[in-house]
Amino acid sequence: MNRPKMMAWLLVSAALAAPAPGLTAPVESSPAAQAQAQSATSPIRLTRHTPAFWRVTFSNPPLNITGPAEIRRLAQIVDQIEADASVKVVVFDSAVPGYFMAHYDLLKPLEDSTGMAPGPTGLHPVPDLMVRIARLKAVTISSIRGRASGIGSEIVLATDMRFASRERAVLSQFEVGAGFAPGGGPMARLPRLVGRGRALEILIGADAFGGDLAERYGYVNRALPDADLDAFVDGLATRIASFDRQAIADTKRLVDQASLPPDQEMRAGWDAFITSVQRPAAQARVQALVARGLQQPGELERDLNQQTAKYRE
Template identity: 65%
Template sequence: MNRPERAFTTDEIRLDRLLPTYWRVTFDMPPVNIFGPRQLPLLNDVITAIETDPQVKVVVFDSAVEGFFITHYDFLAPLEDSLSIPPGPTGLQALPDMLVRLSRAPVVSIASIRGRATGVGSELVLASDMRFASREKAILSQWEVGAGLVPGGGPMARLPRLMGRDRALEVLLGADDIHGDLAERYGYVNRSMPDAELDGFVGALAMRIASFDKEAIAETKRLVDVASLPPDDEIKPEWDAFLAALGRPASQTRLKALMARGFHRAGDVENRLGFHVGQIGS
């Protein structure tokens, strides 16, 4: 493979064209890859490039931060920073808009999960077309209910379609960490594999897909989307519910308790968030 072309870059999100047909998007927001309103316009630029480029066929999402794919939304940023971002082309608010567009783009999206994909991270991988996880290092969760919140990026619409209603409720209401092998058994990810094999497997699959005809890829994906993707009117209420929950006393009390333990900082709370949300209500 030739040296990749740095097509789009910030300090936090990098888009590399490994080939004209095969791109990689890398999240690099140390120490724990928190995603918030500052990153939303950057992700929008990436999604727009994926939607509009005539050559790209496959995009792999990964992380440069050890232990974290994307962990959760930025709860220290002023709420107005999120509310002031206008709706996207779908009419949905910024984050759910981008995730819906990623799912519908005429390009295959693959999440390569090494570390915590929780909250927003889980929602991004659920919006991707395929998800592959490191057996030793991947952790997925929708932890928000444990903090008095409602997940906002579409998991209530997407998870039941992947794993059934009962397991989706276990993930959402249990609010606990799901490691790679269990995520595979539940249908949260396509496959869990030894960490040493993850990059090679994902790269080989991406290269294989990138060698195929773009029109055949896009049309096949479009027809699968008809049978499997949730409509926008199932997605929109989730973001509204997230914002409403964020202002309730119960969530504020629990978030403050998490902050006191070390939430939003490198350390045990971010490394074992499922455990800690189970402790703050005790």
């Protein structure tokens, strides 16, 4: 593998890129028609079940890999949520069996991740996206079925509530096992959710957490039987969507004041990531993973946390 691709791989939680196929302006002049056409052709779909209840579905088989184009699409969706006075609750889920989101697209050119302008918060686009999701007036809920690793874990941590399939959810921050620090904010969020010791176990142990253990630690709100997950999440979302929007927003704003990390913590995590991914030791670990099948369907991606532990310097 050549050096530019290797360096690009290391930017696991990268920024915006050129528009993906299917994101060019459709022929219809109606904004609603344009948004519907865009969502239908995107690896991230936006569905409006009702004016108050929306769903964001990751649909990028076989692994739900998310790269610069998908980050751009997510930012567009957040724009729409922020601008719509009707939406009260948004569910994030996956249409890809086995994967909520495997991790970031690790083989994009380096310049796709380093040359982007900051987002609306002034942060690099990846932590910017995490901050904006957390601060939405609408309630956000992650429905986790399959593997949510790296940036997948960071996105669910940015949402307000997390519900996991007891049998099929796998959450992890695998990055330390690959030789670098996570970049999408888990160092800022996990200690507030699970406590310092458990946060360090998740981040530095870099192991996988099934639904039951994730629930016990506070990584997720609840683990439910897989057969019950969809009905539970949709029922909760429908219940919230029936409530007064201003009461929801006021309550969430005060909880956010008491619990969300300040932006400088998110920025510091990103800076640590950028520094760590450039070290030769990190590059060597990543190269070994690529040679063994990283980002391809198969054993390595299914068992990424254990596979990172097999590297020997």
